[in-house]
Amino acid sequence: MPIGPARMPLFDHIGELRRRLTIIVVSLLVCAIVVYFATPALIELMMDQIREAMRGGDLYVFTALGGFTIRFQVALFFSVIICAPIIIWEIMGFFLPALKPSERKWVVPTVAAMVVLFFLGMIFCYFVIQSAAFGWLLDQSFEFAQNLANAEDYLNIYMMLEIGFGIAFQLPLVIFYLSILHVVPYKTFRSQWRYVYVALMILSAVVTPDASPITMLLMFAALIALYEVALAVARYIIVARDGKAALKWSREDYEQHALDND
Known part of the structure; x- marks a missing residue:
């Protein structure tokens, strides 16, 4: 990770930030394109924890573009997971010059801990939270309506829960x-x-x-x-x-x- 000087003109700081954001965005897009082709299997993996809470067990898409939109969102979601080490590394690299030399020794352990905690949060959410959350939500309409599982709605809630727990951890x-x-x-x-x-x-x-x-x-x-x-x-x-x-x-x-x- 290249370390810039602690003091730079404002536009140099902006340029450094733009460079690191470009690395993050390009990494996410390239990964999303590759992952896109595996999204049907990944969606099945995501649904494993919540199918028990669903009455019918099937997802429904209600628009012509719905399938593409959902697959791209899921691909981007898994790209964030895969690229999490790169994202965290680049963010830490931007703030690294502001740290004292004695504090920089904590950077590598911190990056490793952030990645581990992020994945722990997502694993905790997958095995403990998803089934309980969807079970409670779907039970609220059980007595007066039938739930049609809108794929976009279900998967968006699923992904937001996973990311939320990853960040909270x-x-x-x-x-x-x-x-x-x-x-x-x-x-x-x-x-x-x-x-x-x-x-x-x-x-x-x-x-x-x-x-x-x-x-x-x-x-x-x-x-x-x-x-x-x-x-x-x-x-x-x-x-x-x-x-x-x-x-x-x-x-x-x-x-x-x-x-x-x-």
Whole structure:
């Protein structure tokens, strides 16, 4: 990953951003074209977890262009999954010059952790969330109407849930870095846990694209578990690196400590 200088003129920053966005877009389009031909099998894989909740089990397309649109959306969805390492790598590369040399050592582990957490979020959603979410949604109309499974509607909800959980599972990294860089003192995270839990509940409601309380509660439980794990790891690193007193440090205390050790 080439690293640009930390200070550049505005238009150089824009050019760097354009270059990295071009790499991302071209990667996604090339991958989508290749994946397009495998979309029927991929759609069958996607439907495996929700067919049990569907009464008929068949998908319906209601427009002439519907089939092409759905296949391209599914191809693009899987392209995002396949190209996730490239996307994350290029985004990190853009912000890398702003980091101190001592902080750049965290870049490769961070990229690896982001990719792993993204896939973990999607796997969790596939095996735990999809069936429960669609089961609850379809049960709401069971007593008064018959559901015709609009393929575009079903698959869009499916893909938004998967992407939403993949992104939501990045939370531990945010908490981890806010803690070890003392942007937010570790003690604050621990003492204000009630407010954090409420914020996680709101985030769960916002990120989940369906109206299912089952989906929201399952995401909320997952985010709490990830939050606590992230804080436990951050505590271990802070204490091992700077001592137990550092758990109360502010960002200014951390920077002063770094200056004193230089």
